[in-house]
Amino acid sequence: MGEIVLASKITHVPSIWLSLQEGKHHGIRRPAEQALAEVGRRARERQVDTYVIADTHWLNSSGFHLNAKAVHSGVYASHELPHFIRGLHYSYPGDPELAELIGEEITAGGQKALVHDIPELGLEYGTLVPMHIMNSEEPRIRVLPIGCNMYSTIEENLRVGEAIARAARRSGRRVAFLASGSLSHQFPTNALTSQYLDRISADFNARMDHAVLDMWREGRTEEFLSMLPDYNRRCSGEGAMADTGMLFGLLGGSAYHGRGEQLCDYFPSTGTGQVVVDFGLEPAA
Numbered sequence: 001m002g003e004i005v006l007a008s009k010i011t012h013v014p015s016i017w018l019s020l021q022e023g024k025h026h027g028i029r030r031p032a033e034q035a036l037a038e039v040g041r042r043a044r045e046r047q048v049d050t051y052v053i054a055d056t057h058w059l060n061s062s063g064f065h066l067n068a069k070a071v072h073s074g075v076y077a078s079h080e081l082p083h084f085i086r087g088l089h090y091s092y093p094g095d096p097e098l099a100e101l102i103g104e105e106i107t108a109g110g111q112k113a114l115v116h117d118i119p120e121l122g123l124e125y126g127t128l129v130p131m132h133i134m135n136s137e138e139p140r141i142r143v144l145p146i147g148c149n150m151y152s153t154i155e156e157n158l159r160v161g162e163a164i165a166r167a168a169r170r171s172g173r174r175v176a177f178l179a180s181g182s183l184s185h186q187f188p189t190n191a192l193t194s195q196y197l198d199r200i201s202a203d204f205n206a207r208m209d210h211a212v213l214d215m216w217r218e219g220r221t222e223e224f225l226s227m228l229p230d231y232n233r234r235c236s237g238e239g240a241m242a243d244t245g246m247l248f249g250l251l252g253g254s255a256y257h258g259r260g261e262q263l264c265d266y267f268p269s270t271g272t273g274q275v276v277v278d279f280g281l282e283p284a285a
Contacts, residue, residue, distance in 0.1 A: 040134030161249020
């Protein structure tokens with residue numbers, strides 16, 4: 001029987017890629033780099049077979065999609081920010097078998113799942129930036145991206161998270177789930193973007209993000225889930241905060257009483273709120 005052995009909320013902001021490159025932005029996201037590396041270290045320590053990644057940059061408008069290729073390889077340039085991310089070479093094994101099981105369980109839970117083995121289907125930077133840091137050692141851990149439906153509800157995503165947990169138990173895999181997306185996600189207007197590299201767009205969003213982090217650290221899951229739909233709406237949730245909904249569904253929803261361990265300081269990036277939090281898989285005493 002398989003199991004979920006790691007579950008984390010992670011950041012993937014393009015400025016992390018800039019931080020890794022030589023030049024004027026080198027090192028600007030070093031704490032986030034170190035936090036992602038720590039999640040990767042924990043994954044190897046727990047003998048993870050597959051990273052299942054809810055990628056809020058793989059946005060879908062209908063259904064829930066899984067990239068079931070046996071091998072993911074290519075060279076990536078961001079269509080959104082080609083001046084930030086380009087020339088990113090990648091090669092990771094995929095997990096077609098687990099993809100099929102997750103698709104079955106999503107469908108069994110009443111949702112529409114589409115499992116794809118399409119040669120031309122590449123990876124997005126919500127997967128690639130974290131994997132570049134977390135999954136560089138050989139042998140590389142399998143990678144299974146799940147697209148986030150931008151029109152989905154929190155309730156739908158909770159059920160998808162439950163389906164991922166059921167599929168993991170059926171699979172025999174040791175699975176790490178990564179919710180790859182921001183906290184608040186309000187961008188400044190285009191004319192002001194360059195002034196907001198290290199600023200949040202609204203004080204209200206920062207206060208909400210810190211309140212959420214307090215809830216996670218203190219194990220106040222039921223309180224957090226009750227406000228999650230409003231949090232998503234008022235703070236411009238990235239990809240409908242689908243990754244976060246899946247994460248908490250996978251953890252057990254309101255029955256989850258574990259706590260989040262914050263692995264780096266909260267930081268703003270181009271108006272958005274970012275962090276890395278690893279969630280305990282045993283209920284807090």
